[in-house]
Amino acid sequence: MTQMTDVNTLTISFMTNKNYNQLESIAGDHNVVQLDIENRVEKHLPIEVEVTGEPAEGYIIGDQTTNQNTVRVSGPESVVDTIMSAKCSVSVAGRSSDISSSADINLYTADGKIVEHDNLTTNISSINVTVGILATKAVNIVYSLSGEPEEGYAVDGEPEADRKAVEVAGRSAMIDSVRSIVIPPEELDINGKSENYVAKIDLNQYLPNGVRLVTDEANGFDGKVNVTVNIVPIVKKEFDVPMENLQVINVPDGYDAEILLESNGNEDKQDNKKVTLKVETKGIEHFYEGVEGSSLTGVIDIQDYLSAAGQTSPAEGVYKMKILFTMPEGISETQIHYADIKISKADTGDTE
Incomplete structure (x- = not known):
């Protein structure tokens, strides 16, 4: 290769080993080529698992695990700089048990477009993904009180909560044993109170190991409930x-x-x-x-x-x-x- 010029051009040399002694000269329609040269860079990205589809009725998606959690991408700096995420996809449509499969890794720009380039390389092209599928069950929440209101006052009715029942999820053997979520009386201590008492209770702390709440953060439920005890004069x-x-x-x-x-x-x-x-x-x-x-x-x-x-x-x-x-x-x-x-x-x- 001839020496590159300051403007990243190379002179093209033509030669042949066939009938060369009969040729006076060889020429092409271009005798100079312009090269686009840039730095080769690397980037490490976490691998996101996208779960598609809905499990069978009465089941929800549990934890996802992978055998690799990062991918190394290398290539031209202008291309690598556009890559913002690495994702793979697994479908759980209709599933009622865990699923394990191999999933291809795709690279994406910030606006969600797939990045493909001949000079891009990755250290891995796919990963093994396991998605847990959990059974669900509706259970009641049992509230009880401790203490007595101030003299001359009384509790009017049962505690009022924004949720009286919730859905829990876990392995079938675990949730079968859960009959209700019992809130201990200490959470609703009304001793000496002379007006309505309001408490915010985190239900998660009263679940057995291996059982979780089916939360609905889109509708404002994060596992915490507001409970009001009405206290009125006698x-x-x-x-x-x-x-x-x-x-x-x-x-x-x-x-x-x-x-x-x-x-x-x-x-x-x-x-x-x-x-x-x-x-x-x-x-x-x-x-x-x-x-x-x-x-x-x-x-x-x-x-x-x-x-x-x-x-x-x-x-x-x-x-x-x-x-x-x-x-x-x-x-x-x-x-x-x-x-x-x-x-x-x-x-x-x-x-x-």
């Missing part, structure tokens, strides 16, 4: 319960039991024939909707009274016995209420 209300709403039950055979209205009740000023018992209650305001004294009922259980006194049968007389009121949800008595009960032997009607 109100007190007094009701006039008609004594006729009380019933004596479990009277022993051979005895009669009678509620002594005069000693227990208070005459209603608007109806002298109706006797009522004042019952003070406490509860959460909205539970009182539609509740009236006339709708409350109670029982006096003679057998419970005898059992507590260690007796099997009563003696005749008047006894102060506890009234067991049936209260609506969210409402309770502020104190125990009693009624005077007269016990007497039943009149059998026998005559001597």
Whole structure:
């Protein structure tokens, strides 16, 4: 090769070894060639695995592993500089188990175009890729509380969370044993609280090894849930319960039991024939909707009274016995209420 000039040209020399002694000269239509010369450079790129397709219903894509994670590219500097990524593709369409395959490596520009050039070389042209396929399952989240609100306040209803159930994923043998995600009470400690309590809980820390959450970051779910415990004031209300709403039950055979209205009740000023018992209650305001004294009922259980006194049968007389009121949800008595009960032997009607 003749010497290159400063402008990267070479003079072309023509020769032949056939009939050379019969030729006076050899010439071409060009006697100079222009060369495009640039530096040869190398670049190391991480290999990205692109997983295409959707697994079978009830399964998701798990981890991907490769036998190589980088590729070395060498070639003309102007070409290598355009290469921004190295990728290979594996399809998992319809799969319900792991897949392992060989995948070719492609080089890409920043705008996603494949780079191909005769003078480009790579140290490897393909890699082995394994894609895990995981089974999924929907499970409930169980929330519980610890502590008690400040005196005069109560928890109104169950904890409210932006998610009551989630999907988990893992090997079938692992997720089969997961029945629910149980949040320990310490996460929702309401001790001494007098207003709504809000907590952000990371569900990931309460999953067994080998089980993961199926997150949906596109819709804002990253494995964390917001939980609100509603804490409201307790109100007190007094009701006039008609004594006729009380019933004596479990009277022993051979005895009669009678509620002594005069000693227990208070005459209603608007109806002298109706006797009522004042019952003070406490509860959460909205539970009182539609509740009236006339709708409350109670029982006096003679057998419970005898059992507590260690007796099997009563003696005749008047006894102060506890009234067991049936209260609506969210409402309770502020104190125990009693009624005077007269016990007497039943009149059998026998005559001597």
